[in-house]
Amino acid sequence: MNLPNKKVAVLLATHNGINWVEEQVHSILEQRNVDVRLIISDDGSTDGTYPLVKQLARTDARVTLLSDHSAVNGAGKNFYRLIRQADILDADFVAFADQDDIWLSNKLEYQIHTLIKRDVDATSGNVVAFWDDGQRAFINKAQPLKQLDYLFESAGPGCSFCVTRTLFDELHDFVQKHTDENLPDLHDWLVYAYAREANYQWYIEQRPLLKYRQHQHNVVGVHKGFRASIKRLVTVKQRWYRNQVQLLSYLLLSYCQERKTSTSLMHRMVRLNFSDRLVLAFNVSKFRRERSHQLVLSLMLITYVF
Incomplete structure (x- = not known):
């Protein structure tokens, strides 16, 4: 796969993630054969996360930090702020990222290849969950889609989502028309539900492309x-x-x-x-x-x- 001209905007939501965010940012910026721009929104962190990501933005032109870093009190609301405010410029694709995971270096390249080859509008995938004690678990989300599954569940962790620019622009307009209080608590569930109901094509990839960190502060995490x-x-x-x-x-x-x-x-x-x-x-x-x-x-x- 060789996709050097494909531009991807990655939306990263942070909140008190000082222990993990730098490693995750590096894994995103080191993606192979794609042109990455990372846009970060911080949800009122008090542990030093905001100064850290601010410094990362100063030292790498590919990183942008939203000027509004007031507390919105929730990962879902933080991602909604990103969807509304992020300037994705001329990106061809948009991906979502959590602050505490680690992306494999070919994640975006592989996902873009999947979107193009399968002629779909969005893709997500399985993940490998890991804990600090060395425990690992393969999380399978790649069951066949059902007609209305999107009303009752997401397509998997939002950190595995990558969508086309066309879908993202329409999603942006939808979110813009609603207040946070009128949107679901989980942004990834909304992204999946909106895409499916609007007749966009979604593909869940079998191959895991990221390490899904588990700790006591996970918003959702692995149900185990x-x-x-x-x-x-x-x-x-x-x-x-x-x-x-x-x-x-x-x-x-x-x-x-x-x-x-x-x-x-x-x-x-x-x-x-x-x-x-x-x-x-x-x-x-x-x-x-x-x-x-x-x-x-x-x-x-x-x-x-x-």
């Missing part, structure tokens, strides 16, 4: 073990998950071009009365990519846990 299962159950019981699904359904109903099947089920998702729950439970094969998740969602719908 008993404690993670309890955490997931709490978010469901507290209605956070249901509220996010309903918010996405409402947003897409009010904005995107309607399609008969999705429109009907989205209306049911927003309304969510007893008959709606039965219909939705019958259609769970359209909502989640993994069979076990479909069964759990069906049960939660019928029992009002969701």
Whole structure:
């Protein structure tokens, strides 16, 4: 692969990431055979992250720091600020980056090759999670897409996303029209949902292209073990998950071009009365990519846990 003329804008959100961000920035700037520009937004860091990234921007012309570094209180809101304010100039593609991961040196080159070869608008992929104690885990997100999975889950970690300029420009306009309070908490979920509902083509790559660092401050992270299962159950019981699904359904109903099947089920998702729950439970094969998740969602719908 030789893509020396392809320009990629990478959007990086930071918050109190002094322990990891410099290593991540270097892994982004050292991407092979692409022209990278890194745009950083800091969410009111208090640990020295902001002075560090400011210095990185001074010493490398490829790095830009948004002038607004006030606290927005959340990674999702920080990425929404990046989507609204980042000047991506003449970039052909846009990628999203977390502050604590490590990209393989061919990540962007491989993803751009995938976008062009498969003639798709966005790509994401599997990752290798790692912990400070040396533990490693392969995280598989490359299950076949389902008709409406985007209402109930993302395509994987947002740090693995790379999209075309055309898709990003349309996403920018969409985010610009809404306040943070009217958008989902997780930006990557919105990016995936908007792209799918707007009929953009998405491909999930099997090959892992980044190391996905795990630590106690992860916003989402890997759902692994008993404690993670309890955490997931709490978010469901507290209605956070249901509220996010309903918010996405409402947003897409009010904005995107309607399609008969999705429109009907989205209306049911927003309304969510007893008959709606039965219909939705019958259609769970359209909502989640993994069979076990479909069964759990069906049960939660019928029992009002969701």
